[in-house]
Amino acid sequence: xTGVSQDPRHKITKRGQNxxxxxxPISEHNxxxxxxxxLGQGPEFxxxxxxxxxxxxxxxxxxxxxxxRPKGSFSTLEIQRTExxxxxxxxxxxxxxxxxxxxxxxxxxxxxxxxxL
Amino acid sequence: QQQxxxxxxxxxxxxxxxxxxNCAYENTAFDYFPWYQQFPGxxxxxxxxxxxxxxxxxxxxxxxxxxxxxxQFSLHIMDSQPxxxxxxxxxxxxxxxxxxxxxxxxxxxxx
Numbered sequence: 360x361t362g363v364s365q366d367p368r369h370k371i372t373k374r375g376q377n378x379x380x381x382x383x384p385i386s387e388h389n390x391x392x393x394x395x396x397x398l399g400q401g402p403e404f405x406x407x408x409x410x411x412x413x414x415x416x417x418x419x420x421x422x423x424x425x426x427x428r429p430k431g432s433f434s435t436l437e438i439q440r441t442e443x444x445x446x447x448x449x450x451x452x453x454x455x456x457x458x459x460x461x462x463x464x465x466x467x468x469x470x471x472x473x474x475x476l
Numbered sequence: 477q478q479q480x481x482x483x484x485x486x487x488x489x490x491x492x493x494x495x496x497x498n499c500a501y502e503n504t505a506f507d508y509f510p511w512y513q514q515f516p517g518x519x520x521x522x523x524x525x526x527x528x529x530x531x532x533x534x535x536x537x538x539x540x541x542x543x544x545x546x547x548q549f550s551l552h553i554m555d556s557q558p559x560x561x562x563x564x565x566x567x568x569x570x571x572x573x574x575x576x577x578x579x580x581x582x583x584x585x586x587x
Contacts, residue, residue, distance in 0.1 A: 401565045401577030463508045467519030
């Protein structure tokens, strides 16, 4: 696998339910990012990990959102008590380690589209 | 607060024409400026990127022009093709690696 993989591709849920998304980054990429993209807008940064450490979180990431990367490989993003305003595309990206030539390049997955009814 | 402003929101160009998309930023700490291309149902894919110490970068039909004093940069797509029809996003990165994206430009290339 040479790309960032996200699962599921689509998720439909009812308001109030919890959902969890998974991201598998490019092998050996130690940085992993989550973004949210609403229709007709650019992606907005949510959070990022270097290995298993969560280094930055956006103000957009409310208490209902939690992200983990327990072993420094795949990551999960959980949304508790979903609201209709959470409907969006959730994108994951990864990049290689600091100091490498391509350290700035973030490679994106195809995203998980969440619809909250 | 939108830190990267992108224009136009959409544009239509004839095959073979030039597409020009402009972005302006506010944060002088930004040190890396990529452009991403996104097709429907797909994630953004890096197209070309530039650092602020360079005024122009060209890769094939795609050119970035960068004006540090004006805090503006632009993407030029030369000889536009129908396959270039997509949404284009400019972005900027400061320390910490998070990208701040513009609002996007939907480009339609008519055959």
